[in-house]
Amino acid sequence: MKKFTEKEKKVYKENLKKQTDKMQNLITELAESYKNSPEDYLEFLEFSSKFYNYSIKNQTLIMEQNKGASLCGSFKFFKDLGYSVNRGEKAIKIFVPTPLTFIKIPTKSGFDIKLISEATPAEKRDYKNGLIAGYKKTSFKIGNIFDIGQTNIPAEDIPKIFNYTTDTKLNLDEQENILIDFAQNHEIEIAIDSTSALTIRGKYNPLTNSIIISDKLDQHARIVTLSHEIGHALLHRHIEIDNIPTAHKELQADTISLLICNKLNIPITDSRKSHLAETLSLLDEKDNVLDIISPAMSIEKELLSELEELKETELNCFRQKTNDDYEIEL
Incomplete structure (x- = not known):
């Protein structure tokens, strides 16, 4: 695995923060717009019912980036089904929860906090054996998903793959x-x-x-x-x-x-x-x-x-x- 320099890590973190802030600001702006537009709010709720496996923030992001979306998944999700994302398709950006483990390295003045992924082999071993304390925290990274309309799945195969049924009207x-x-x-x-x-x-x-x-x-x-x-x-x-x-x-x-x-x-x-x-x-x-x-x-x-x-x-x-x-x- 490639080792990144401290400068490369810094640039990556800065770019990630800019993109994260942009997405968070978009969510805030959309939430504010719903207060003044019942029609937009109704549209959001109708859209969200197709994506109830996603968080409310990700539902908002998906709708803003692709209002015509109906079923989304990662590149790997569609690949595992035997299909692929069409070349040149633009990904939908969402927040993906990522579990992180931090360890507390004893020092003369207290503790240094370090990601387990950045720990030395000896520190990892000590943590595993309970000699070093640690804790877990959920962070969020930016992930890419695609709508089914961005893939090469034939329309006639969709009901068979995803167990779709015709929506029967109720009296x-x-x-x-x-x-x-x-x-x-x-x-x-x-x-x-x-x-x-x-x-x-x-x-x-x-x-x-x-x-x-x-x-x-x-x-x-x-x-x-x-x-x-x-x-x-x-x-x-x-x-x-x-x-x-x-x-x-x-x-x-x-x-x-x-x-x-x-x-x-x-x-x-x-x-x-x-x-x-x-x-x-x-x-x-x-x-x-x-x-x-x-x-x-x-x-x-x-x-x-x-x-x-x-x-x-x-x-x-x-x-x-x-x-x-x-x-x-x-």
């Missing part, structure tokens, strides 16, 4: 059944009841882990409201919610609701967009949208995976009922 009854089943899985009680005011569409009670939905709503509004209150149930049951600003809580619940709506093909109405715009407008100037919604995005993968399973179960029940009805008619 209102199916959408509502899935949310009710989801709530039951999380021991959330749901009741349809009259509320104290016409303006209250629904309410979540963290003490009883229960949701009340207004009986004055039509089915679509009932489903959307239920998805929002489920957001509160998932995020705000076991925390001191009084310590969280109302606008933050509402945006977090809205984010869960919108992820659910995207997954179950529930239309986002103009009134829904207006509600989101109002919530975003209540944020303080210093608020960072991505930081606020971090609790919601941290459970995105589990949320969407569970909804996919419930969706498949609901569709199987529908298919079975259809087959039974067909046999009866015969």
Whole structure:
């Protein structure tokens, strides 16, 4: 392996810092723009659902660099599948977590901290034998990924390779059944009841882990409201919610609701967009949208995976009922 000079190491670190700062600034600027544009925020959430294996910051970076991306992987990822990235394609830059091990070398005045990779063979041996203390830390480097559209994978092979299925549209009854089943899985009680005011569409009670939905709503509004209150149930049951600003809580619940709506093909109405715009407008100037919604995005993968399973179960029940009805008619 090539040994780099101290000068080369310094230049590399300076260039890496410049690129890292540029990417971090881009994320900050995009987060700020979401406060003033509900449309951009909705677009980001729809995009993020395709990349729930990535962190929220990397989702933002991928979208900004390639809005048409649908499935990304490293050069090696596609190579291991037997395909390759097309020549001349520009990589998408993301942050990649890198575990680092540091060791503490005893000195007369205390300790010198050194990366294990830069330690001498004797120091590595002493660390392995427990004679030298150390600690681990996660750092981030810049990595390259590519979208599937940048590779030579034929379109007809994609469903076979990645187990893609046609996205079946759900009717209102199916959408509502899935949310009710989801709530039951999380021991959330749901009741349809009259509320104290016409303006209250629904309410979540963290003490009883229960949701009340207004009986004055039509089915679509009932489903959307239920998805929002489920957001509160998932995020705000076991925390001191009084310590969280109302606008933050509402945006977090809205984010869960919108992820659910995207997954179950529930239309986002103009009134829904207006509600989101109002919530975003209540944020303080210093608020960072991505930081606020971090609790919601941290459970995105589990949320969407569970909804996919419930969706498949609901569709199987529908298919079975259809087959039974067909046999009866015969």
